[in-house]
Amino acid sequence: MNSRERVKLALAHKEADRVPIDNGGIVSGMHEAAYVKLTQFLGVDAKVSLYDPIQRLASVEEPILKRLHVDTRYLYAQAGAGWNYQEDEEGFWYDEWGVKHHHVGYYADSVEHPLAGMTLKDLKAYKFPDPQDPARFAGLKEKALELYEKTEYALVGGTIGALYAPAWDLRGYEQFMFDTAADPAFANYLLDKLLDWWLGFYESYLDAIGDKIEYLWTGDDWGQQSGPLISPVSFRETVKPRFAKLHQFIKSKTKAKIAYHSCGSVYWALQDFAEMGVDIIQPLQPSAAEMDDSERIKRNFGDILVLHGGTNNQGTFHLNTEAVIADAKRRVAALAPGGGYIFSSGHNIQPNCPPENILALFDTGYESGRYPIGG
């Protein structure tokens, strides 16, 4: 059985030969520091190329992906024409949207926000970059075709369509959260403007890759460590219908499944995710409230959602190898039976995850993930 068939079966909630393994997404990738240490540990010469300068994610090269038994390969859109990532000596850089970021320590965060201080009138007149700029998709169709025909990997759409995350960058986290409570007209207008952007983007993106991918990503963070980030009522009123519209549009363009990312404590939202057209949910962060009981999640939502990740990145990856293995075994045993599970690091592998733990994680997913589970 090849990787593509394995992923297809998992997505159809059926058991394959083993659980498929994902790496390489915006939320299933590897921090450059962890990657460098891993390649040194393996004695491989590595070339670090970032595909996400905010989270500092390194493109994991083919030999390493093979070593980690990864079944997926990613197809990213590129930046619009005229923009490239240029960091100054103090670590400052601007993204394509005019958001200023500061690279401090292991990550970069937005520090200046082009929509800060704007009124609704200003916002209405403000122009975002062109979502259908051909430079974003140049060569992508050809690359998709080549990977589809020349490899047996499951191809995945990498770019992650989100509403609140860009709103936070553009407006400032605190100000946008404040807007949602104090100035909903502004907040909702911005969300609609971002939604329109993504509709335009996915139209072109899926024209290029829609018939070659098995799944693609959207998402936003709706959980904090201890519970919902925003009230479930406002989530259902303002967020859910917008993502439902985005997902409906995506499904009109492709048969690929939709993988949705949300960090934190989101047990309360799992039914909502399913109702807004989500097929796959990730990362099921066990260290957040109500998320540790993988058996309960599988029992109550395993039929309507494919579960992705579930390993305890925040709680175990920086500890010892035994803890990583024990956790990975536990998650596989709970989430894999009957299919409908994709193994991954449950969010990006962080700089404090030693190479031994990375190998132990993926090797455990590979070995314990053979069907029948526990057999």
Place this chain on the structure above:
Amino acid sequence: MLREEIREHVILGHATETETGVQELLTAQVSVDEIIQQVLVPAMAVVGEKFRRNEIFVPEMLIAARAMQAGLAVLEPLILQTGRQYMGRVVIGTVKGDLHDIGKKLVATMLQGAGWEVIDLGVDVAPEKFLQAVKEHKPEVVGLSALLTTTMPNMKATIELLKEEGVRDQVHVMVGGAPVTEKFAKEVGADGFAADAGEAVEKCAAFVV
């Protein structure tokens, strides 16, 4: 406006109404102490409790904090005039390598509301900067915040530096932030840990009462 109504305005995040209400109390000769202790602090305690119980969330917390700040702003000239300090002084900051400050700012606002003088060092604060601030401001409490598991070790580094420089025993060190736990707080030698802003206020008060 009744005190109960003003409290409700703070809880619901009505900044203008809170400001008006506090003005009215001042005009009616109610003391600054009384306004803080009987109106603003209890209102924010309710906000903190609701937040902890997942009855309100980040946006509601933020608008309540701004309403509280609007009320405090009315009182500020009077507080400065009398040079009073209610509970003590807190030096607070997000540790080195970490740019996250929403949680830290909420804690700072809550502490201000509860009568603390707060010196906010901002984000990405090196251990040396905390040390310097401790020497300069002589606070009762130092609050260290981190959102990242990768920056949490800098809490320990900061506490160690305070020890090396012989000022550790002069302050109470509090740690907090999403990945921080009670166990971690003990391991790094902090005096206290709070899971949220409401708890931070309670813990800080316990240090000085």
